[in-house]
Amino acid sequence: MTGYTHNPHDGVRLAYEEYGTGEPLLLVHGTGLSKAAWRGLGYRKALAGWRLIALDMRGHGRSGKPHEDAAYTTEAFMADVEAVLDACGVESAHYFGYSFGARVGFGLAAARPDRIRSLACLGGTWRALGGQVGDLFFPGYLEALERGGMPAFIDGWAARAGHPLDPVTAHAFGTNDAAALAAYFRQGERLPGLAEDELARLQVPALLLAGSRDHPRAEDSRRAAELMPHAQFRELPGLDHGTSLAAVEPVTTLLRDFLQAQASRV
Template identity: 50%
Template structure:
């Protein structure tokens, strides 16, 4: 693992580089880490053609895990990603891909620093205000559950809401998190404003989006954002919800690889 420090607040951000070719920055979702891209088969499928920059977001994986909610402001998250690109791809725009929280982060990156982004792929993402997003996405009171009962309590509540237990691979990834850091990140996300529709309509970065057909909360948000961004393509991953869409790598890669190749 390598790391950089955010130039604004000094938070250390860990990442790993694998493969050769055009840079592709890959950003995971809530409570996961860079290891999902290996575990779900993305790295194996892409590393022969792309130089994969696999990030552990602040509060996740091997990156620093502050317990202060203000440490998770989106401008700081974007600065984390920009510092990595400045280090690993200073002279060449990179493809960027993000899922869920990572999707919101790379969307913000592409808007604020479009010259650094060759193409944008957003999975299960949203441009809307984040108020109540985690209660809707996981279960009501999920942040309180993290603070009170830790990760096991959170996973139990999420499984009840889903009607079935969280799959073992995702559950194991969640359990590797610092529950208080994750709660701080969620509380900050709850007050993040949305991205104005006019900003999305003005985007020029080639953009692709994907979302699970059973993702009750994020499918409408993803479809809405895709309808506003010029020439944005949208792939619906059949039979998957928010937790399982990113794991359906074969279906995601079927649309992702042609999109990357043409950009």
């Protein structure tokens, strides 16, 4: 089922999909992607048996795309998630987020723990970004996006990688609104992360996944698991930030085992 709701604080429209039955599992995509990634990569099929709720975060997919930097705050992102949960009649859900989606998940676990039954993150960090976006894509990514739009961004990313982007990724990023994505990036560079003492107070059961070549996300995830009292870190050998998302079978195997363990404790 496809639906729409609105963030009650600023009215931004939010698109979401809901399918399956069972305990609710919220899927939150990474930067430049959308809820379509979960279906296209095979996560929807692999996670059959759960009530899956996937949303397009603001600035992405079929959700609203504000062009103002101030629209892309941690508080706005968290309110987007809560609005979708409310629209689905879900008080609390298990949470799985990739990259940007993982950052939102850490924020929710700290500020809205009643909405999160468990937290699973792939390629995530709880720290302030502090220049990590340029390391992930390419130096000058924001200038390319502001001056040349999505084609310039994609060309710069491919040049940094040394090969053309795969067609699925290129198409997914190419459909973005360049002005909205630039606002999202500018504000993202300013947003604070969580402090280590905040992580140490989180009581949510957590599974933190990262590729062994996903630096510094692997190190950040390992450190978070050391600090959080009910967290575990699992490394995905040989994978980097992008290839870890495409590794559907190992990721969902670990995720299903984790979720089933949480369900058995209820």
